[in-house]
Amino acid sequence: MPRFFSLAVLLATALAVATSTASATSLVSDPVQRPNPPDAVGIRLVDVPADLIKDPRARQYIVDSLKPGVTVKRRIEVSNKSADALHVAVYPGAADIRRGSFVGAAGNTGNELTTWIKPGQLILDVPAHSRARDTVTIAIPKDAAPGERYGVVWAQVSGRDLGSGITLVSRTGIRLYLSVGGNNPPRARFTVDDMTAERDGKGRAVVHAKVHNTGGRALDLTGALKMSQVSGSISAGPYPIDSGKSLAPGQSTSVNVIVTDQVTDGPWDVSLTLKSGLLEVTHEARITFPKGPGMAAAVLSHPDRQSPLNWRIISASMALVLMLIATLAIIRPYRRSARDDDS
Missing domain, CATH: 2.60.40.10 (Immunoglobulins)
Structure with a gap:
């Protein structure tokens, strides 16, 4: 299943983004619950424009060249590979190309392109080992300036609060490359x-x-x-x-x-x-x-030389995530041992 990249976010302390072309990072669950597998949630395109059928990028990403005033619809499919039902949020987010990499902005950061995008459903309830489809509508304003814009359609699952105000989020998405033509004046700069x-x-x-x-x-x-x-x-x-x-x-x-x-x-x-x-x-x-x-x-x-993602915060947050996982690995055997002693 083609995916864009994935993200583990440590909310309440920072927003950290880890980009890759693989599956979404793990959603760390409460120790007393069964954790979801690392690639529990997935997302893919269902439709490919007829004029881009031979373009391999168009099979993985939303790639389009449109004129101002045009509205298009693209169907997406969200999959749940876990053994539990998932409450999946679907939303557009900002992105940019920096230093040779396609980078999605942290959290629900928006840009001009995201204001043109509307998912059919903001929340999808996907049963275990099942799939659900949604339709993404992209409406180009009549006064849109020419140029290429970038974004992501995200599918996101949030974990439960693990204590101390810490919540982990897992998301994966589809890149958007949208080029606007026409004779409108260039965009504001x-x-x-x-x-x-x-x-x-x-x-x-x-x-x-x-x-x-x-x-x-x-x-x-x-x-x-x-x-x-x-x-x-x-x-x-x-x-x-x-x-x-x-x-x-x-x-x-x-x-x-x-x-x-x-x-x-x-x-x-x-x-x-x-x-x-x-x-x-x-x-x-x-x-x-x-x-x-x-x-x-x-x-x-x-x-400002800082990218949309503050890499110092990212590094610190990912370190905290690893520490949290290590702590859970220590706590679980202790809890099992305590339960055995009680019995």
Whole structure:
């Protein structure tokens, strides 16, 4: 059965994603219950577009090239290989291609594509050793910008709380590669070219960021700035940007942030997150405020280098999962021994 990749998520402490082309990771159950096998839940495509019948990718993934205003339906099949009935959640999630890998975002993170996708049923109750089908509808808006978008249709099973607020989740999914054609303007994009630190006449710290609209849509910007002291553990913010910033394609403007707290000159590592509609971009820079009124030299900013998945959290969470499994392996023989002694 073709699958995309699988995920073990340690909720309550972090969201961790483990990608592969194999089956879903184990759903760790309560020690007194029969655990599900590692590949208890599966998902596959039922339909393949006639014009892509010879494309092996189209047999495993949802691969389509569509025009704005078009609606298509794709049938999927969710399988349960375990000996127990499963309560399976079906939902779309965001994805991206980074460093040569197709990466699904953590949790139920969405993007523009996920707003166009609607499963027929959000929950499937699948009996033991059985299968259930669902229909996924993809509706492309009439004003959709051209370009390729990525996502995943997930099938997810949640385990019971194992104590201490820990719940494990197992999911597996089908990749989506959706290319939109047509003559609509390009999608919204923008860059943050540089940032400048200032002390105004009142002694307040102010950060100016130069934003350039590089896409084909008008922008209405909102957002906030966070600060972290380079030489210590002090952090500040978030501080909102000034309101009412709109940019037509090709235009540039300065986005301004007044730091309402009294802060030292720095240096500071700042992170500016800007949004326009569903588009969200984070840029970072290292700045130092002047000692007195005036402006420092502009410094180049760079995109946030963190991927949708925070790999430090992933590593820590997976380590906790392994520790939890090892602990259960120790507890079970002890419980059996205790029951034998009681008898």
